[in-house]
Amino acid sequence: MTAARTEPSRDEAQPIFFAHWLRRPLSMGAALPSGPQVARALARQMQLDRPGTILELGAGTGTITRGLLDGGCPAERLALVEMEPQLVAHLERRYRGSLIWRGDARSVASFLEMCVPRLATVISSLPIKWFSRDEQRAVVLPCLERLGPGGHFVQITNGPNSPIAARSLGIEARHIGAVWLHFLPVQIWRYWRD
Numbered sequence: 001m002t003a004a005r006t007e008p009s010r011d012e013a014q015p016i017f018f019a020h021w022l023r024r025p026l027s028m029g030a031a032l033p034s035g036p037q038v039a040r041a042l043a044r045q046m047q048l049d050r051p052g053t054i055l056e057l058g059a060g061t062g063t064i065t066r067g068l069l070d071g072g073c074p075a076e077r078l079a080l081v082e083m084e085p086q087l088v089a090h091l092e093r094r095y096r097g098s099l100i101w102r103g104d105a106r107s108v109a110s111f112l113e114m115c116v117p118r119l120a121t122v123i124s125s126l127p128i129k130w131f132s133r134d135e136q137r138a139v140v141l142p143c144l145e146r147l148g149p150g151g152h153f154v155q156i157t158n159g160p161n162s163p164i165a166a167r168s169l170g171i172e173a174r175h176i177g178a179v180w181l182h183f184l185p186v187q188i189w190r191y192w193r194d
């Protein structure tokens, strides 16, 4: 967990992202980072009027992170989780003042236990549709517990269906919109517990 110092451009991370995609496409989920339009749409999903941290899962090159900050989230309210060391190093250089955890989101419970008592909203671009049901449970349920009633877990996906098996996890799901990038829509889903 570190704070970043300088502000290099996002472009320096794109080759790293693409190289990881070539090696492990399912872990990256997409060949390109999320664009600024997606970042703006996700920033509108932040519940900044609730107390607690805004948690971004799978922060990658930091495109969505930039959108969340530009959308009004103070850097010190933002926590980022990313598993690829080179992308973490990039995030550390770029985002000063935010909490950055280099780790596997499937172990997010221990990170929350140590560092985050309360969550306002979770914004995820993890390739979660490729996770097993137990892995999805390990990511989503600890987040919903820290979110409490009324808190949203927001997830993007390229596919047409819910990327999270909401019914087997016993949670509510709603498709809340799409961002059209050329001919490929990015779908936005919201999950919560009644």
Ligand SMILES: C[S@@+](CC[C@H](N)C(=O)[O-])C[C@H]1O[C@@H](n2cnc3c(N)ncnc32)[C@H](O)[C@@H]1O
Pocket: 017, 027, 028, 029, 030, 032, 033, 034, 035, 057, 058, 059, 060, 061, 062, 063, 064, 081, 082, 083, 084, 087, 103, 104, 105, 106, 125, 126, 127
């Ligand atoms: C589709 S990319 C989105 C990246 C980011 N939104 C961007 O625009 O650069 C998914 C990201 O999730 C990360 N990731 C995948 N599985 C993960 C896991 N289990 N724990 C933490 N990060 C993970 C990947 O390394 C990648 O950076």
